[in-house]
Structure formats: structure tokens, C-alpha cells
Amino acid sequence: MRYNLPKLNAILIGCAFLIIVVGFALMTGEPSGATEYNPDIFSFRRITVGPMVALAGFVLLVVAILFPKKKDSDEDKDLG
Numbered sequence: 443m444r445y446n447l448p449k450l451n452a453i454l455i456g457c458a459f460l461i462i463v464v465g466f467a468l469m470t471g472e473p474s475g476a477t478e479y480n481p482d483i484f485s486f487r488r489i490t491v492g493p494m495v496a497l498a499g500f501v502l503l504v505v506a507i508l509f510p511k512k513k514d515s516d517e518d519k520d521l522g
Contacts, residue, residue: 447507451507451509451511454502454505454506454509455503459503465493468487468488468491468492469493
């Protein structure tokens with residue numbers, strides 16, 4: 443079976459997906475409830491680092507999808 447995306451693109455897409463998951467995991471934590479206030483909801487990790495890591499993953503995902511396929515010399519010989 444032949445896929446439209448080369449192996450390198452599939453690996454980059456997988457890495458981008460993992461980076462996105464790590465970014466969302468960095469944004470998790472204890473919530474602030476109705477009875478008590480948790481100041482950790484405004485921590486640097488949850489407000490800045492997590493969203494930036496997730497954004498980097500989304501950018502890598504777009505790059506991975508649009509990354510050009512390398513031309514094989516064998517295919518060029520068959521076509522010409």
C-alpha cells in the first residue's frame with residue numbers, strides 16, 4: 443500500500459502531535475474552586491509555557507504536512 447505522505451512527513455506529524463499533547467499537559471493543574479482560591483492557575487507554566495509549546499506543535503504540524511517530498515533519481519529515470 444502506498445501513502446501520499448512520505449515516511450519523513452509521517453514521523454514529523456507524529457512528533458508534532460506529541461508536542462501538542464505535551465503543551466496541553468503543561469496547561470493542566472488544580473482548578474480554583476468556588477470555596478477556595480488557587481493562585482497556581484496563573485502560574486508561568488500554565489499561562490505562557492503550555493500555550494507556546496502547543497502553538498509550536500501546531501506550527502510543526504503544518505510544516506510537516508507541507509514539507510516537500512525528495513525526488514528519487516530512480517523515479518526520474520523511469521519518467522524520462
